[in-house]
Structures are given as C-alpha cells and as structure tokens.
Amino acid sequence: MTGSDKKNRYYQGPVSDHFDGRRFFNPGGIAPGNAFDLLRWQLGGGRVRWPNPVISAFPPARPDRHVFGEQMRVTMVGHASMLVQIAGLNILTDPVWSERVSPFRSFGPKRVVAPGIRFEDLPHIDLVLVTHNHYDHLDLETLARLHQAHQPRIVTPLGNDTIIRRAVPNADMSVVDWGDRIGVKAGVTIDVEPCHHWSARGMGDRRMALWAAFVLTTSSGRIYHIGDTGFHDGINYEAAARKHGGFRLAILPFGAYEPRWFMKGQHQNPEEAVKGMKLCNAAYVAGHHFATFQLTDEGIDEPIHALDAALKAEGVEPDRFRPLRAGEVFDVPVV
Template sequence: MSTEDVNSLRYSAEATLARFKAKLGFLSKPKISLAPNAHWNGETFRNHGKYIKHDAWAALRWLRTRQPEQWPQWVDSEPTAKPTTCHSEQIADWRVTYVNHATVLVQIGPWNLLTDPVWSDRVSPVTFAGPKRVRSVGIALDDLPPIHAVLLSHDHYDHLDIRTLMWLHERDKPMIVTGLGVDAVLKAHGIDTVVALDWWQSVTLGPLELFFLPAQHFSGRGARDRNRTLWGSLLVRSSAGSLYFAGDTGYGPHFQSIYEHFGAPRLALLPIGAYEPRWFMGPVHMDPADAVRAHQDLQAIYSLGIHFNTFQLTDEAIDAPVIALKTELAKQGVNTAYFGVLSEGESRSA
C-alpha cells in the first residue's frame, strides 16, 4: 500500500464527527485521572524546570519573519530490500530500519516495533494544505512485517498520523504505547489497543518492558487543546539492552535522568532536524549540536539521527541536519561510528 492509499482511507461517520470537533477544540479536555503534580496542574501538562516560551505569539512572529530555505519538490528514495517478517528468534539480535521522518522500524529478535508511524502525504489537520511530503517512504506499508507495538511520542500531526494508525490497527492491532490523553484521539477513530501512560510508567509486551518517559516539548491538534495531552519519549528494556526513542524534544536534563535510571541504551533514536530559527525552535526541537550532547548524556552505544529529510517544518535546508551533525560530532569528539544516519529504507544491525 502506498501513501496515496493511506490518504484515501475513509473515516467512519463517528470518526469524521470526532475530527471536526477536535479541529474546533470541542474535544479539548480528555479525561485525565491524575492528581496534580510537577507536570500536571489539573488542566494542562507542562515541562519540568523553567518555563518554555513557545507559544502562539512567538509562532506568529516566526511566521511573519521567517525566511525558509528552498526544498526540492520531490525526491525518490532508493529501492531497498524488504524487511523480514521475523528478524531473529534471539532477543539479542537487533535490526533498525529508517522509514522516514521519525518513523523507524526496530526489530528486537522476533518483536517488531514502529516509532511515530507516518505514511500520509501531508502532516496537517486537512489533506489539501500543510506540510507536504517531499520524499517517498523507505518501506511500503504492505511490506511492513507484522507490528507488535507502536511507540507514539505525542499528538502532533507529523507524529500521530491517524490514517496510518487506522491502517495498522486494522491489519495488526498492535499495542500503541503513548502519553496520557492521547488515547482519546485514537479511540475516537476506533483504535482501542492503546496504553496511555504518565511519565515513568511502563507496560510489558512479552519479554519487553515499555516505558513512557519525559521529553521537553508540547502537544495539541485542535484550536483549544494545547498541552492537554502528554508528550514524551519512550524506552524499551530487554534482557539484551534497551532502545530509547526521544520522540520530539528540546535538549534538557531529562537525558541525564534517563541515563541515571536505565543506564546506557544500546540504541538511541535522536531527532536532528526541524530546528531553525533557534530563538523559536530551540526550546522544543534539538539541533545536531543538542543531539550530540543528548547522545553523550545518555552514553548511548549507538545513536541514529531521525526527524529530518521528509517534511519542511522549519527554515533550515533539507541537507543541513546531516551536514551539521558531521560537524558537531567532530567538534565534540564523538566517533562517527557511534552516531549516524540512514537513508530511507536502509537497515543496519544494532
């Protein structure tokens, strides 16, 4: 199935009404059964530590003054081999395949995990406007192996692609692990295999333990639902090491905290794109320099750069993240053997 097939998926009447209400902000208060704490005040979620200035007024200023670099209209990804249905029966055998943007297939022995799956042509509330795909996906949907779990970091459209999730739910019914409140978005579209967690909570999947952890970001899909669902990163712990997926995040002390709790991840998926201008994007999106610092905080055995090359969300050039990553690795004394990028559809052992 291609991106065109995903884009043409029809919503049920109930889901269409839910989408319309969400756009108007009527679904702005999902039920959160959580006592007020350091990141939940009873109405909205917030980041730990200092106030993160990334609001509507700042967004308007950016839109008025932005000077985005020119991106190509379209780039075809190179053909690659289809991933195997079962990579290995041994939990110690891992393989990682970069699909596009923040979508990565990680095969931990016989377990197939997918991060923030996006196959749609646009990442937007509507299908006729908003950030448009400029590069083909690395794996066709029909070529995906059976997916056992989806690691869903938050509800922004370039991470929560409801059409793709509907397709995956129809075919595989994977466990979807995400933050508090995001389950309401999914259940409104008939997706009921959701586990919504607070930071530091976990759920088991066979021999794997899946944790929802802090990140420095924000949430919202409609007019009045900003920060009413929880964003985060995710970690999968196994007897053969851990996988860390940073989701969408600015650089912050949470990386050090996660290392102190779990030790060095065997594989870390760290965003390197969508970062200019820094005065606006810096609090919520890492640039390559931040990503290298996060890699060092985590003491990751290997880090893979994600969140670039697919949708023009910010102002930097399409090739800027990879170029800057190489520069920052050299500047910060990190061997390129321990932090790299893959082309769409490319795989490597992890």
C-alpha cells in the same frame, strides 16, 4: 473563557509534578511560543526552499519477518517513523504513511520522499509507540490502516488515547504516564520517561495530552526512543543514564530546529543531539526527524552538515550516530 475551554478535552486526572489539573507542562522548562511568536516566525523570512520530490539513495526496504538473538535492526520509513526489530518483536515508532502532516488533506507540510517501506511490505506489527499528538507523529489515518491490517498494541501517553479512539475505537491501547513501566512480553519492558516538548492538534487543546520518551529493555539491550525534544540543558538525558545505566541504541531527533529563538524549547539541534548521546551513555544513535517533511527554516541537508561538525567537535566516530534516510537499514552492533 467558556466552561468547555476550561476543561481538558482529552484527559481528566490528578494534579502531578507535570500536570496542573488542566494542562501538562515541562517542570522547570520552556513553554512553547504563543501566536504572536508564530506570526513573527512565519513573516520573518529565512526559510530555505527544499527540493521536491527527493529520491532516496536507498530503495524501499523489504524487512524480514522477525529478528532474534542479539540482533537489533532499525529501518527508516521517514521523519520519526521507523521499524524497530528486536527480540522477535516488530515495533513502529510514530507511524506516518500519509502524504501530509496536517489537519488538512490539501494544505500543510507535504512528504518530499516516499516512505522507506511500502505499507504492504510491512511484517506483522506487534507494537506501536506514539510519543505525542503533533500531526507529524500521530497520524490517525495510518493508525487506522495498521489496526485493520495488524491490530497492534499501541502505547501512548495520557490523553492521546482519546484522540486515537476517534479513528480506532477498538484499538488495543496502553495509556501511560511518566515513570510508568509496562510489560510487553516475557523479558521485555517499556519505561516511560520525560522529554521536553508539548502537544496540540488545534487552536484550543495546547498541552492537553502528554508527550513522552520510551525505554525498551530486552535481553538484547536497551533502546532509548525520543520522538521529539528540546535539549533542556541535558536534564532528561542525564536522568535516563542514572536510571537505566546506558543504552545500546538511542533513537534521537536532530532536525527541524531553525530559527533557534522559536524552536529551542521543542526541537534540539544536531550539536545538542550529540551532547545528548554522550549524556545518556548511548553506544549508537539512529538519527531522525529530518529530510521528510519541511517543518522549519533550515535546508534539507543542513542537519547532516551540522551533525558532521558536531560529531567532530565532540570526538564521536561518525558511524556511531547514523542519520537514517528513507529505506536505510541499520543493524546496530553488539556492544
């Protein structure tokens, strides 16, 4: 191992309960699979072929410039990219407008459905939340476009700022750790909470940048946004409910989960997502992380069918957990 291999290339900071001085980790959690596990999965067969292209049932949305008062609106772009409008703020989560989520332009998972909002139809973007550095969540090309067009404030966990500044050196960035709280504007705060995941952009930087969930608190209610997570026995959901008391909306992933032996530690399945909804005391859920990029083995509609079964099993009304398709707009009811 060379000296450069021993050094964290993105972040240098004190040891903590989730950072060992070189790598971040999930306390008491499941480590990501190794190269042999990846090869076993890739050679194991079982991947269901997706249709391509897919035409969304919803036309591309043309969002209002702002929403105010008690309104809380989520518009699906695709995968984990959503426009959240609340308290006069326009917020993008893990924005990706690129055709592929890959380090390569001509190889890797390709978008099967067009973005649910055309980039040129975006309202002025105030804030961008980047949860971690996997390519389906941190897209440098899109962040550079957003900076040129909107110059938003970017909030992201430790180490991801190093990556983002390679493409957007002058970005307005807030770099945060689990447990931090930052102000956005009067009456609006963001709490940074743990989720069970990992990070990497290549072969030699595994877990060198942190991953996180965000809690947005406003006079119109609280939003719990998770970009990616394994269920982790519900530990983080229960902690979020104890700390924040519940949520008007949780934005939860429920796709990209097969095969379970490989994905369990990093991607929850629909059954786990519904359990998480109940554990964190969320009145409504905007479901994401499905039907845009094929990252795993399950068919394109399998998460929807599994979600329907999970909602019935848990006694949750279907309109409380909305799996959002590209272009779909969800006006979250007032609780």
